[in-house]
Amino acid sequence: MTPSLVVLTDFFAVTNRALSYAAGLAVPLDAQLVLLHVRYDGMPVPAGYGGQHTPRGERKTDRALLKLAAEQTVPTEVNVAEGFLPEALTEAVRRHHPLFMVLGRPSDATESAELFTSVVMDLLRHAPHPLLVVPPVGWDAFPPRRFLLAVDGEPFAFADQDHQEVVRRLLSATESTLDVVHVTDDTRARPADGVVLATVRANDLVNGFAESRLHEVYSPTIVGGVLEEAARQEADVLVLVARPHSLLGSLFHRSVTARLIQESPVPVLILPAGE
Structure with a gap:
């Protein structure tokens, strides 16, 4: 098909x-x-x-x-x-x-x-x-070459196995790279070494995800940190994982996801996570 x-x-x-x-x-x-x-x-x-x-x-x-x-x-x-x-x-x-x-x-x-x-x-x-x-304006790069996945350090799995394949197919079709950003703000402590990397590798989004492509940053706000890193990376697409139920303070809390959708100057790919 x-x-x-x-x-x-x-x-x-x-x-x-x-x-x-x-x-x-x-x-x-x-x-x-x-x-x-x-x-x-x-x-x-x-x-x-x-x-x-x-x-x-x-x-x-x-x-x-x-x-x-x-x-x-x-x-x-x-x-x-x-x-x-x-x-x-x-x-x-x-x-x-x-x-x-x-x-x-x-x-x-x-x-x-x-x-x-x-x-x-x-x-x-x-x-x-x-x-x-x-978004209506602000992005110019096409085809996209740099994808940036924002994660909160908590384990996640996609609602459907096919959703996982979306990123893999996009990366392969456009010959793009995938980097990951994790933001620590004033209310969230930095996870133990290796924890964030493990959550990404567990989903097999790319073959052999390299530790050098994980970017740990501090920002007063999650939204600000993600967008600043996206600008620094010159990302063409921002990838978010939307949890059906997430705790206040999570990167994927409804209000944070909503603000990233509103404020991102580049296209945002939202992938639903499972329960």
Whole structure:
């Protein structure tokens, strides 16, 4: 079966940029694209694109989607769904078995950023599947060459074995490297030697992960430390592991994950962890 990437589209320019990024990744991954459009689900949509649920508006949406699919450089199909976004994504995962979903982050206006982050966290809770969030501006490197995985030092395992393969396939397809950052802040002590490295090696994300690629840093805040190390490493993609239930102070606590999604200047790949 040809692998696929499911791209959520609402016709905003930011989404189109995310679509271009997804299409670029689809080439080395030898994957096809699926444009997923969910009829108005409480999120803002451009005027005239079916927001009022009129037959004329919905026909215009369908024509625009087909045109958008035809313009892509890789095989692309259209999936128009009704109802709520989490349910639509769950069905898209069941039907298309994507490597990951792709979602474009809107501008940094506070209201839209908070709404977007709330949607992403809701999706991770109800439709746990790898999700790539592409920021509107600020990143230029393509294809990505440097991936940076942020870990909290606690053992983790992915919710699905296939999720582990996402990183391996991306690294192989783009001939990229993987580094790991662990941040110690004012509330968290540094783990014993070897503990963080063991949590990474236990998941076999790469063959023979080298100790030199683990970066232990101190920062007053977890978010600040991760983003500073990402800048120092000139990372092209930030990778996060989203735990379904995490303790306050964990790197993957909901508020920390949300801020990294909002503030990262480079795409963020979120991988759901198991219980």
